[in-house]
Each structure stands twice: as structure tokens, then as C-alpha cells.
Amino acid sequence: MNKAAGKLADSDGAKGRLPAHEVIYRQLRDLVLYGDLAPGQAVTIQGLTERLAAGMTPVREAIRRLIAEGALEFQGNRRVCVPLLNAENISEIILARQWLDPHLSLRATQRATPDDLDELTAMDTTLDQSILRGDLRGYLELNYKFHKRLYELAEAPILADMADGLWLRFGPSLRVVCGRLGTQNLPDKHKDLLQAMRARDAEEAARAIREDVIQGMEQVRQSFGGQDPLN
Amino acid sequence: MNKAAGKLADSDGAKGRLPAHEVIYRQLRDLVLYGDLAPGQAVTIQGLTERLAAGMTPVREAIRRLIAEGALEFQGNRRVCVPLLNAENISEIILARQWLDPHLSLRATQRATPDDLDELTAMDTTLDQSILRGDLRGYLELNYKFHKRLYELAEAPILADMADGLWLRFGPSLRVVCGRLGTQNLPDKHKDLLQAMRARDAEEAARAIREDVIQGMEQVRQSFGGQDPLN
DNA sequence: CAGGAAATAATTTGATCATATTCTAGGCAA
DNA sequence: TTGCCTAGAATATGATCAAATTATTTCCTG
Numbered sequence: 040m041n042k043a044a045g046k047l048a049d050s051d052g053a054k055g056r057l058p059a060h061e062v063i064y065r066q067l068r069d070l071v072l073y074g075d076l077a078p079g080q081a082v083t084i085q086g087l088t089e090r091l092a093a094g095m096t097p098v099r100e101a102i103r104r105l106i107a108e109g110a111l112e113f114q115g116n117r118r119v120c121v122p123l124l125n126a127e128n129i130s131e132i133i134l135a136r137q138w139l140d141p142h143l144s145l146r147a148t149q150r151a152t153p154d155d156l157d158e159l160t161a162m163d164t165t166l167d168q169s170i171l172r173g174d175l176r177g178y179l180e181l182n183y184k185f186h187k188r189l190y191e192l193a194e195a196p197i198l199a200d201m202a203d204g205l206w207l208r209f210g211p212s213l214r215v216v217c218g219r220l221g222t223q224n225l226p227d228k229h230k231d232l233l234q235a236m237r238a239r240d241a242e243e244a245a246r247a248i249r250e251d252v253i254q255g256m257e258q259v260r261q262s263f264g265g266q267d268p269l270n
Numbered sequence: 271m272n273k274a275a276g277k278l279a280d281s282d283g284a285k286g287r288l289p290a291h292e293v294i295y296r297q298l299r300d301l302v303l304y305g306d307l308a309p310g311q312a313v314t315i316q317g318l319t320e321r322l323a324a325g326m327t328p329v330r331e332a333i334r335r336l337i338a339e340g341a342l343e344f345q346g347n348r349r350v351c352v353p354l355l356n357a358e359n360i361s362e363i364i365l366a367r368q369w370l371d372p373h374l375s376l377r378a379t380q381r382a383t384p385d386d387l388d389e390l391t392a393m394d395t396t397l398d399q400s401i402l403r404g405d406l407r408g409y410l411e412l413n414y415k416f417h418k419r420l421y422e423l424a425e426a427p428i429l430a431d432m433a434d435g436l437w438l439r440f441g442p443s444l445r446v447v448c449g450r451l452g453t454q455n456l457p458d459k460h461k462d463l464l465q466a467m468r469a470r471d472a473e474e475a476a477r478a479i480r481e482d483v484i485q486g487m488e489q490v491r492q493s494f495g496g497q498d499p500l501n
Numbered sequence: 502c503a504g505g506a507a508a509t510a511a512t513t514t515g516a517t518c519a520t521a522t523t524c525t526a527g528g529c530a531a
Numbered sequence: 532t533t534g535c536c537t538a539g540a541a542t543a544t545g546a547t548c549a550a551a552t553t554a555t556t557t558c559c560t561g
Contacts, residue, residue, distance in 0.1 A: 084541065096517055097516085099542090103338075108339075131429050142365075197359060197362040197366070198362050201366065201435075316513080316515085317514095327542080348514075349551090
């Protein structure tokens with residue numbers, strides 16, 4: 040006889056009912072996205088089972104997912120590492136984001152409610168505080184989530200997935216660049232974007248985010264593409 | 271530093287040395303890509319272990335990869351199915367391909383060698399034969415491989431990955447549409463494209479592939495977005 | 502007495518782990 | 532340098548546990 044067993048009576052731990060492989064995936068994803076893993080660094084299954092205190096099977100599945108998304112790289116012979124971008128890769132990402140991000144911002148501007156705009160504004164304010172505090176990790180996380188929220192508001196899940204996937208690819212490199220430059224020297228165009236969105240000027244919003252993308256990604260290109268010409 | 275010997279000299283072993291999860295992944299990928307799995311159909315691990323005569327772990331990993339690529343859909347409660355596209359999804363895919371494919375064709379035109387062009391021409395010829403024969407499966411496979419080869423020639427791996435991923439998303443729906451219309455009624459612009467590529471007219475090649483994309487995808491949109499409004 | 506809804510049992514399927522096997526890398530000796 | 536050998540990591544299997552859907556039963560209502 041099975042008892043009710045409690046739907047959500049998670050007295051044992053603070054974890055929700057998410058399967059382990061999903062939890063591990065998100066943790067590993069954040070590790071990549073916020074640059075806790077350096078470009079080129081090897082990623083081993085057993086290393087992650089220890090670091091994340093997980094079983095082998097969930098870790099394997101999480102790694103496969105990240106490889107499929109381009110966040111990790113399978114090196115032929117059983118080895119997995121964090122991708123090391125070259126100048127051409129970065130140019131491709133810039134090109135794709137220059138098309139995707141403005142398009143998504145345009146749609147988001149047409150669909151965002153006043154509450155949505157307030158939420159974005161609040162996120163941007165918190166982001167500025169992280170910059171002033173010199174909190175690099177906080178900056179990276181909030182900057183990503185700001186753009187991610189924008190993608191969601193566009194109500195175009197496939198295009199949003201594509202844009203999201205690009206962040207996973209340049210996340211590790213972005214961390215390196217920001218670490219060199221310091222957070223103070225990383226301006227953004229979020230204020231222009233929010234002003235245009237409040238005015239419901241979708242074209243202007245697209246233009247603002249396009250500049251934001253170019254400004255941010257060009258720093259990555261120069262810091263990386265210029266310094267590492269060979270290889 | 272010496273390289274390890276023995277690149278690919280496995281002439282004796284009939285089977286390649288590919289790991290099982292890689293083999294299963296490719297088989298399952300083809301199943302999705304060429305419409306052997308219908309949109310909306312449930313995909314079970316145990317069903318695939320029987321169908322593909324494989325163990326449970328490789329199948330699980332293959333499914334995770336396909337989910338990450340958007341080829342399969344995770345339905346919250348442990349279930350996995352083949353995505354059922356709606357009109358908005360199809361519009362997104364059309365939009366993305368309208369940008370990606372011309373861009374890749376343009377780059378491919380600038381980089382293709384005469385041998386590459388001969389190869390593409392041969393593929394297109396075989397494709398025409400499949401159409402005449404009424405060989406739907408052969409048509410789907412060759413049509414995909416023609417475009418896939420084009421992506422490779424562009425030498426832009428990230429953009430190519432993105433375009434490739436879109437094929438996985440509309441593959442099952444494409445099969446349904448082609449099954450309804452018959453292969454005879456599926457014209458393409460490959461001849462125009464090849465002519466432009468041979469003339470090294472990159473702009474014209476981009477224009478041709480753009481028309482090819484629109485022509486093909488609009489049939490999917492009309493056949494699906496119009497006919498299946500509810501559900 | 503019949504029909505249906507809710508609860509419960511049963512079966513199917515997914516998630517996880519422990520373990521055995523296979524492969525790669527690097528050290529060591531000739 | 533070359534070849535073998537060992538260590539360690541990745542791959543793959545099967546068993547076990549947990550969850551969800553389906554089927555069944557029961558009880559209430561008309």
C-alpha cells in the first residue's frame with residue numbers, strides 16, 4: 040500500500056523535484072557561462088562527480104548536453120574541454136548576434152508590458168551596482184540574465200535558443216576579457232535600450248542593442264583575436 | 271613532440287571504432303531528420319533500446335543530445351517526444367534560414383573549388399533521380415546532404431551548426447508535407463544556385479538559395495500552419 | 502440497477518548507481 | 532627513439548529504485 044508520500048513535502052532537503060541530471064546540467068552550465076572554467080581547460084567526468092558531489096550518470100548526460108550546445112568540446116579521443124575560440128569563431132558569433140539580438144529586441148519591445156520594463160530596469164540597476172562594486176562574477180551573471188530576459192520577452196523560442204546558445208560559446212572568453220579590463224571599463228547601451236522600449240520605439244531599441252552587442256563583442260575580438268593570431 | 275601513430279588505418283576491423291553512444295546518436299538523428307518518427311510521437315528509452323538493439327546508457331545520451339539540439343522535446347514529466355511545430359515556430363525557422371542560408375552560400379561560393387562544385391552538381395543529379403523515382407526517403411536525405419555540404423564549404427562552423435540545427439527541427443514536419451504533396455511537386459532552385467556558384471557570383475548564389483529556402487519552407491508553413499489550427 | 506467518478510492497484514518507463522570492460526596516455530626499459 | 536606495460540579515466544551493462552500512466556475496482560448517485 041503506497042501512502043500519499045507527500046507531493047511536495049521536501050523535508051529532507053531544499054531541492055525541488057528536479058531530476059539530478061537537470062540540476063547538474065544547470066550547475067555545469069553556470070560554470071561555463073560565468074567563466075569558472077577557463078578556455079582550453081579539460082573537463083573530466085570524475086572531476087565533476089567530486090566537484091558537484093554527484094553520480095557518474097547524471098554528469099555524463101550533462102556533459103553531452105553542453106557539448107551539443109557548443110558549450111564544451113569533444114576532442115575525438117574521449118577527452119572533453121572548454122572551447123578555445125579563435126578570431127574567426129568570434130567573428131561568426133558577432134555576425135550572428137548582430138542579426139539575432141536586434142531582431143529579438145524589436146519583438147520584445149512590441150510585447151513587453153510596463154511590469155516587464157520595470158523588471159528590466161531593476162535588473163540594470165543591480166547590474167550597475169555590481170560594476171561599481173567591482174563584482175565581476177555578479178556583473179557577468181546579471182548582464183547575461185538581462186539579455187536572457189529580453190530574449191524571453193520576444194516570444195520566439197527557437198530564435199531565443201539560438202541566441203542563448205551563443206552566450207555559452209563566448210562565456211569563458213568573456214570572463215577572461217573582463218578579468219583583464221576590469222568591470223569599470225565595460226560600458227553598455229542598456230539605458231538607451233530601455234528608453235527606446237519605454238517609448239515603444241522598436242527600431243531604436245534594435246539599434247541600441249546592436250550597438251551594445253558590437254561594443255561588447257569587439258572588445259572580446261580585440262582582446263582575443265588580436266593577441267592570438269596563430270594557432 | 272611526436273604524434274601518436276595510426277590515424278585511421280583500421281582496414282582490418284570492419285566496424286569503425288566509434289563509441290556506441292555516437293553510433294546510436296547518428297541513427298536516432300537520421301530517424302528524426304528523415305521523418306521516420308512522426309511529429310508528436312513519443313520517444314521512449316526502452317523502445318529505442320529494442321529498435322536499435324542498444325544498451326540503455328548510450329540511448330539516454332543520444333536522446334539528451336537531440337533534446338539539446340531541439341530535435342526532440344522534453345515534456346516536463348520525464349516524457350520525450352518529437353516536437354509538433356505550430357505556425358509561429360515555422361515562421362521563426364523561415365526567418366532564421368532566410369538569413370543563415372544565403373550568408374553561408376555566399377561564403378561557400380567564395381571558397382568552393384571546382385571539385386567541390388562538381389561534387390554538388392553530382393549530388394543534385396542524384397537528387398533529381400530520386401524525385402523521378404518517387405523515392406521520398408532518398409529525396410529527403412539527398413536534399414539535406416546537399417545543403418549540409420554547402421554549409422561545410424562556407425567554413426563557418428558555428429553558423430553551420432546553427433543552420434544544421436534548424437533542419438533537425440523541421441525534419442519531421444517536412445516529411446509529412448512531402449508525403450502529402452508527393453516528390454514531383456517539390457521544385458528547388460539548386461540549378462540556379464550551382465550556375466551562380468560556377469560563375470563565382472556570390473550575391474546571385476545567395477539570392478538563389480534564399481528563394482530555395484522560401485519556396486520549400488512556405489509549403490511547410492501552408493501545409494501545417496493552415497491546416498492544423500487547433501490542437 | 503446502471504452509470505460514472507474517484508481511489509487504488511498494476512504495469513510500464515525513467516533515473517540512478519555500482520561494477521565490469523575498454524581505451525588512452527604516459528612512464529620505463531631496451 | 533621505440534615498444535611494452537601499467538595506471539587511470541571513459542564507456543557500457545544490468546540491477547534497483549522511483550515515478551507516472553493505465554487499468555481496475557469500488558462506492559456513490561440518479
